[in-house]
Amino acid sequence: MLVRDMIKVAMFLTIVGLISTSREVVSSALIPLIILAVPHFAKVRVCKVSRSYVEFVGDLMDIKISLKFVGFGIVKIEHVIPDSLEIVEGSNVSSFFILGWRNVELRYKVEIKKAGLYRLKDLKIDVRNPLNTWRNIRTLDLDFEFEVKPKVRRVIRIRTERTKAKSPIPDIDVSKIGSPGTEFREIRDYNYEPMKFINWKATARTGSLKVNVYEVEGKKTVWFFVDANVYMERVLDFLITLTASLSYYFAQRGHKIGMYIVGLRELLYPDVGFKQFGRILESLSRIECGEEGLNSALELCKPYLLTYKPYVILITRIEYSKPIDFRLKLAKMGLKGLILNIKKEFGSEVSRGVIEVVRRGIRRKVMSVDVDADKDVSLALARLIG
Amino acid sequence: MIKVIMNCLLAVTSIILVIETLEFSLDYLYVLLVIPAVSLIMRRNPFNFPLFAILTCISIVNVLPTQTFYGLVNLLNYLGYNSSYLLDMFHPTRHHIPLIVTMFVISRIVWNSESEITIPLAFAFGFLAYLSYSYLLISLNLDRIVLGLLGVFATIVAFAGVSRWRGCW
Numbered sequence: 001m002l003v004r005d006m007i008k009v010a011m012f013l014t015i016v017g018l019i020s021t022s023r024e025v026v027s028s029a030l031i032p033l034i035i036l037a038v039p040h041f042a043k044v045r046v047c048k049v050s051r052s053y054v055e056f057v058g059d060l061m062d063i064k065i066s067l068k069f070v071g072f073g074i075v076k077i078e079h080v081i082p083d084s085l086e087i088v089e090g091s092n093v094s095s096f097f098i099l100g101w102r103n104v105e106l107r108y109k110v111e112i113k114k115a116g117l118y119r120l121k122d123l124k125i126d127v128r129n130p131l132n133t134w135r136n137i138r139t140l141d142l143d144f145e146f147e148v149k150p151k152v153r154r155v156i157r158i159r160t161e162r163t164k165a166k167s168p169i170p171d172i173d174v175s176k177i178g179s180p181g182t183e184f185r186e187i188r189d190y191n192y193e194p195m196k197f198i199n200w201k202a203t204a205r206t207g208s209l210k211v212n213v214y215e216v217e218g219k220k221t222v223w224f225f226v227d228a229n230v231y232m233e234r235v236l237d238f239l240i241t242l243t244a245s246l247s248y249y250f251a252q253r254g255h256k257i258g259m260y261i262v263g264l265r266e267l268l269y270p271d272v273g274f275k276q277f278g279r280i281l282e283s284l285s286r287i288e289c290g291e292e293g294l295n296s297a298l299e300l301c302k303p304y305l306l307t308y309k310p311y312v313i314l315i316t317r318i319e320y321s322k323p324i325d326f327r328l329k330l331a332k333m334g335l336k337g338l339i340l341n342i343k344k345e346f347g348s349e350v351s352r353g354v355i356e357v358v359r360r361g362i363r364r365k366v367m368s369v370d371v372d373a374d375k376d377v378s379l380a381l382a383r384l385i386g
Numbered sequence: 387m388i389k390v391i392m393n394c395l396l397a398v399t400s401i402i403l404v405i406e407t408l409e410f411s412l413d414y415l416y417v418l419l420v421i422p423a424v425s426l427i428m429r430r431n432p433f434n435f436p437l438f439a440i441l442t443c444i445s446i447v448n449v450l451p452t453q454t455f456y457g458l459v460n461l462l463n464y465l466g467y468n469s470s471y472l473l474d475m476f477h478p479t480r481h482h483i484p485l486i487v488t489m490f491v492i493s494r495i496v497w498n499s500e501s502e503i504t505i506p507l508a509f510a511f512g513f514l515a516y517l518s519y520s521y522l523l524i525s526l527n528l529d530r531i532v533l534g535l536l537g538v539f540a541t542i543v544a545f546a547g548v549s550r551w552r553g554c555w
Binding site: 001002005006008009010011012013014015016017018020022024025026027028029030031032034035038074095097128130131132 | 435438439442443446483484487488490491494495498499500501503504507508511512514515516518519522523534536537538540541543
């Protein structure tokens with residue numbers, strides 16, 4: 001703006017000077033041009049970048065960036081941070097004048113609102129001429145990377161208030177695949193089983209090959225369908241914490257856990273143990289909203305579902321995903337499952353009323369269980385498996 | 387607030403300077419003081435470009451005795467009009483165009499400033515520009531033909547600029 005003004009003045013004086021053939025007026029055009037020639041520069045050196053250690057969502061982190069500037073001009077620095085970091089103390093922006101050299105320290109405290117891998121390496125430096133004529137904007141690369149895991153809530157068992165379970169969580173279910181144990185289950189017709197399982201007495205008695213079937217070792221596989229479609233944006237934190245907490249619960253009890261993130265198209269093959277839980281946490285940390293239908297997700301996972309015969313847990317918002325087909329297809333595959341509906345109230349009373357009517361209609365068809373996103377995850381867990 | 391006060395002062399100073407250095411007394415030109423007052427009421431820059439243009443055009447009167455001016459007087463004489471009184475009215479004298487330009491430039495910097503540090507710096511660099519202008523003028527001592535060519539070039543650039551920054555005038 002000012003550059004334009006200065007050029008405008010210079011041009012005006014030149015033209016007026018030419019018309020009046022006045023050397024004095026033409027030469028006056030030099031004054032604004034001299035102003036435009038006033039230089040500015042700034043060299044910056046990053047002395048130190050430090051932060052306090054954080055692990056989980058909700059933790060507070062101290063960030064300190066020490067810089068040394070040499071030059072002349074008005075400098076504005078900004079450490080670019082995502083929306084999921086909320087500043088609780090200090091500021092990530094600073095503005096100052098330098099003439100010669102100056103040591104600057106950017107210090108602030110943030111609260112981490114979302115899990116994931118954070119790369120806060122952009123430090124924007126805006127150097128302006130003190131007369132506001134020219135400016136340079138550049139970005140410095142800082143070595144600043146950290147990962148935040150979702151909070152995992154442990155299930156608090158409420159022994160004193162035992163009620164009828166609303167959902168059949170497969171804690172006692174056994175797997176349909178795996179190595180056969182020693183516990184006898186039944187005698188069946190031969191179907192290419194190993195020879196050692198042939199029951200010769202029963203075969204002789206009936207005249208056709210019979211085999212002994214034993215209970216399979218290990219617990220049932222649990223398969224999570226985590227809905228990360230765009231409509232889940234507002235409850236994403238709750239969704240991550242709930243999924244992480246449930247997978248921790250099942251991992252602790254020796255279940256195989258598989259997961260498919262709907263929207264992100266990310267598949268995690270079923271496996272057992274805390275290593276698998278770590279993988280789940282990592283996937284959940286990277287969650288971003290996308291777009292994908294529940295049915296296409298189910299089709300994609302069908303081979304694994306038919307192999308492992310897992311207990312399926314779908315976490316979604318039924319008023320948006322309407323998982324009626326999903327439920328029917330699961331039943332067709334002979335799979336048991338649970339649909340968890342994350343409930344969160346938004347908007348006006350009228351819109352909330354309409355959503356509630358829709359929700360009730362779908363809930364009746366899909367037999368879902370509501371979990372309130374406005375309450376603590378521990379409460380939802382206690383209600384589901386406590 | 388300080389920006390407005392500074393620009394008001396600069397505008398008033400420039401107006402008084404132009405009127406007081408005119409060769410002939412034109413007191414009614416003090417009406418020009420209305421321009422910054424009106425701009426102030428309309429919450430605009432008191433020292434705006436139209437005011438600067440008016441002040442520059444008035445100041446040109448003091449530097450008018452150029453070849454063009456003499457040519458014009460001769461032409462009028464040739465056409466039968468006695469225009470010798472014009473030569474009495476306008477003769478080479480002191481002028482303050484560079485000072486008005488400097489004050490206008492300072493006012494623009496002050497008006498566009500985002501930081502308080504800019505205001506003293508604007509005065510300092512304005513003063514430096516005023517001094518270096520005179521120095522450059524003496525040391526370069528450019529020939530009129532060079533100045534003329536520079537002027538033609540600047541005019542072309544100005545027209546190009548006008549077509550690009552439509553509405554900036």
